Amino acid sequence: MLLVNHIRDNFEAVLAGLNKRNFPNAESLLNQVIQLDDQRKSSQTQRDQIQAESNAISKQIGMLMKEGKRDEAEKAKARTAEIKVQIKELDDENSRAEEDLKALLYTIPNIPHTSVPSGKSAEDNEVVLEHGKIPNLYDGKQPHWELIKKYDIIDFDLGVKITGAGFPVYKGKGARLQRALINFFLDEALKADFMEVQPPILVNEDSGYGTGQLPDKEGQMYHATADNLYLIPTAEVPITNLYRDVIVSEDQLPIKNVGYTPCFRREAGSWGAHVRGLNRLHQFDKVEIVQITHPDKSYEALEDMRSYVQGLLQKLELPYRVLRLCGGDMGFTSALTYDMEVYSAAQERWLEVSSVSNFETYQTNRLKLRFKGEDKKTQLAHSLNGSALALPRIVAAILENNQTEEGIKMPKVLHSYLGFEMI
RNA sequence: AGAGGAGUGGCAGAGUGGUCGAUUGCGGCGGUCUUGAAAACCGUUGUACCGCGAGGUACCGGGGGUUCGAAUCCCUCCUCCUCUGCCA
Numbered sequence: 001m002l003l004v005n006h007i008r009d010n011f012e013a014v015l016a017g018l019n020k021r022n023f024p025n026a027e028s029l030l031n032q033v034i035q036l037d038d039q040r041k042s043s044q045t046q047r048d049q050i051q052a053e054s055n056a057i058s059k060q061i062g063m064l065m066k067e068g069k070r071d072e073a074e075k076a077k078a079r080t081a082e083i084k085v086q087i088k089e090l091d092d093e094n095s096r097a098e099e100d101l102k103a104l105l106y107t108i109p110n111i112p113h114t115s116v117p118s119g120k121s122a123e124d125n126e127v128v129l130e131h132g133k134i135p136n137l138y139d140g141k142q143p144h145w146e147l148i149k150k151y152d153i154i155d156f157d158l159g160v161k162i163t164g165a166g167f168p169v170y171k172g173k174g175a176r177l178q179r180a181l182i183n184f185f186l187d188e189a190l191k192a193d194f195m196e197v198q199p200p201i202l203v204n205e206d207s208g209y210g211t212g213q214l215p216d217k218e219g220q221m222y223h224a225t226a227d228n229l230y231l232i233p234t235a236e237v238p239i240t241n242l243y244r245d246v247i248v249s250e251d252q253l254p255i256k257n258v259g260y261t262p263c264f265r266r267e268a269g270s271w272g273a274h275v276r277g278l279n280r281l282h283q284f285d286k287v288e289i290v291q292i293t294h295p296d297k298s299y300e301a302l303e304d305m306r307s308y309v310q311g312l313l314q315k316l317e318l319p320y321r322v323l324r325l326c327g328g329d330m331g332f333t334s335a336l337t338y339d340m341e342v343y344s345a346a347q348e349r350w351l352e353v354s355s356v357s358n359f360e361t362y363q364t365n366r367l368k369l370r371f372k373g374e375d376k377k378t379q380l381a382h383s384l385n386g387s388a389l390a391l392p393r394i395v396a397a398i399l400e401n402n403q404t405e406e407g408i409k410m411p412k413v414l415h416s417y418l419g420f421e422m423i
Numbered sequence: 424a425g426a427g428g429a430g431u432g433g434c435a436g437a438g439u440g441g442u443c444g445a446u447u448g449c450g451g452c453g454g455u456c457u458u459g460a461a462a463a464c465c466g467u468u469g470u471a472c473c474g475c476g477a478g479g480u481a482c483c484g485g486g487g488g489u490u491c492g493a494a495u496c497c498c499u500c501c502u503c504c505u506c507u508g509c510c511a
Binding site for chain 2: 041
């Protein structure tokens with residue numbers, strides 16, 4: 001969430017940023033924030049003053065008791081009754097103001113970076129670059145949901161029997177392709193100096209709040225109610241929360257982590273014509289990269305992560321393009337997001353396979369993720385993450401783009417991982 | 424899962440109702456001494472909020488309660504350890 005002091009000091013800039021997102025009622029909400037913060041401050045100041053008085057009286061009573069002056073002590077006690085009531089009132093007032101302020105801040109999205117184009121929807125995203133040749137396929141080309149049946153490598157019906165729609169079963173070369181991609185992605189990340197982690201894939205409420213899935217997106221996560229745990233929608237949640245309530249020393253930055261996890265999304269009400277086959281699933285595999293950086297270095301890191309992901313797509317020989325998301329299409333918590341899309345030659349459309357974002361202090365403020373530099377001052381770090389990569393759509397694109405009448409050719413870089421070259 | 428024990432500052436470890444944000448040791452930082460280092464000695468050493476400042480307030484696993492006053496008493500939750508059971 002945004003820092004109140006930042007809103008105070010940069011009111012016009014914050015307002016302009018929210019307008020770039022087409023965020024409604026921005027000005028009045030920002031004014032409310034400042035007003036609630038003022039309320040919070042004044043109730044706390046009052047509370048602290050009275051508390052100080054009460055503490056003084058208590059000390060006095062302690063001394064009187066020690067000296068055996070029981071009567072005077074009793075007299076002093078009488079005065080505290082009123083103070084107690086006042087403290088209770090101011091306490092309530094203060095915590096109410098704090099809660100209201102927090103609730104309000106939760107509804108305000110991050111401020112877009114100056115380079116973010118204004119715009120309302122995906123159509124206004126800026127195409128930063130396109131790379132690779134869109135393949136010219138033979139006449140009998142098929143979308144991946146046909147190919148997987150033809151070669152018997154992914155079985156949706158079996159998944160329905162075992163679990164339900166959106167939980168495919170990968171078989172034979174299909175399963176081996178999954179495993180190969182995961183290993184390839186992890187090995188590449190290790191070469192790029194990311195430290196591998198294997199986090200839990202169920203997380204508690206605090207973690208959900210830490211990265212912002214709660215309270216807004218509660219309905220998007222599977223909830224194990226018996227234990228009040230959530231299945232992760234992305235490894236971003238457990239990996240970034242590793243650093244919740246942590247103060248690192250400046251020389252430990254940047255922190256670079258990579259993790260492979262399955263991801264679970266309920267995707268309630270989001271099924272339609274474009275989500276056939278592997279395009280949208282309830283469970284899928286993803287390798288995620290996360291960085292925690294010094295505030296001065298986060299945009300450099302973002303560019304590094306972007307070119308890193310581009311490198312993966314190039315090695316997989318997939319035609320892709322990079323989009324800079326516009327204000328209206330960007331995620332709630334992000335300051336700048338690049339989407340990577342691969343071209344799916346049989347569906348004849350672009351598929352999002354990665355999203356790389358800088359959250360600046362928006363997440364770290366909630367997480368209380370700080371660093372301490374030479375000057376001994378603690379300040380919020382910046383957090384970033386990106387998919388590197390999400391498997392299903394990569395699999396879809398590999399299958400579709402490389403299909404021939406003789407079979408499906410596997411990208412060269414995967415051969416040693418796969419143990420075969422064709423499906 | 425059952426029985427018992429325990430959670431205190433970076434770490435170790437005192438503190439069982441009063442001036443305790445908390446004795447002490449180690450570590451860290453600064454200094455004295457030294458050609459340099461070690462040793463020794465001296466000083467310093469958390470986080471957050473409010474305040475221009477002086478300063479104030481909160482934090483002893485989390486939450487709640489008793490009390491004029493809670494690290495200390497009560498309730499509850501969490502975590503760890505030991506024993507028993509179960510298990511990949």
